[in-house]
Amino acid sequence: MKANEIYHIAKNIYNLPYKSIMFDGHWGIGKSYEIGRAFEENSWSCIVSLFGINNCQEIFSKLLLKLGSRNETVEQVYKVTTSLGKAFLEHMGVNKAFTDTSKGLTLKLLKKLKDENHIIVFDDLERVGSDFNFEEFLGIVEELLQFNGIKVILVANTNKFDEFNASVF
Numbered sequence: 001m002k003a004n005e006i007y008h009i010a011k012n013i014y015n016l017p018y019k020s021i022m023f024d025g026h027w028g029i030g031k032s033y034e035i036g037r038a039f040e041e042n043s044w045s046c047i048v049s050l051f052g053i054n055n056c057q058e059i060f061s062k063l064l065l066k067l068g069s070r071n072e073t074v075e076q077v078y079k080v081t082t083s084l085g086k087a088f089l090e091h092m093g094v095n096k097a098f099t100d101t102s103k104g105l106t107l108k109l110l111k112k113l114k115d116e117n118h119i120i121v122f123d124d125l126e127r128v129g130s131d132f133n134f135e136e137f138l139g140i141v142e143e144l145l146q147f148n149g150i151k152v153i154l155v156a157n158t159n160k161f162d163e164f165n166a167s168v169f
Contacts, residue, residue: 003030010038010153013119019145022154031155032123039119047121054129056136063120117149125156125169134168 006023013021023031039045046066053059122141128134144150161169 003034006031006034007038010035010119013151013153014117018151020141020152020154022156024156024158026159027157035121035123035153035155039121042119044117045119045121047123049124049127050122050132050137051124051127052129054131056133056140059122059137059140117151118147119151119153120144121153121155123155125154126158126160128165132165134165138168 003025009016009021023035025031036047039047046063048059048062048066050059053062122137128137141152141154144152158166158169
């Protein structure tokens with residue numbers, strides 16, 4: 001497949017029988033660009049970069065924000081308050097507090113939006129943090145695919161996966 005075909009596949013994903021697809025290829029060929037172009041005017045798409053993410057809890061935080069709000073101001077406020085809250089909890093010695101909050105809220109939001117179609121794109125799979133758990137991530141993808149209106153697109157350069165993540169994937 002050529003990179004310019006990504007746009008047409010992504011744009012027409014709801015006409016395809018697949019619940020999930022993956023675009024795999026070398027860096028710089030336009031995977032992310034074409035997907036972004038396909039969904040730039042699509043209010044039911046959600047593109048999440050996994051670049052630097054160390055745990056799956058961060059995925060749910062990003063999903064909750066992106067699914068719940070399309071407002072840039074809200075996004076900036078969320079980032080600042082999340083960082084401050086996390087720093088405060090770490091300072092107080094509470095590192096694992098409320099670990100299921102974002103996941104629970106995200107799944108509740110998705111249940112509320114169950115009659116709507118959503119495309120969730122997970123980009124930069126090869127650029128996750130060193131502590132990222134690929135098995136848990138694939139479980140999240142499977143959990144999301146249980147919702148009727150959700151389709152998932154994975155974007156990666158699997159040649160850059162470390163040995164363990166490559167074996168899990």
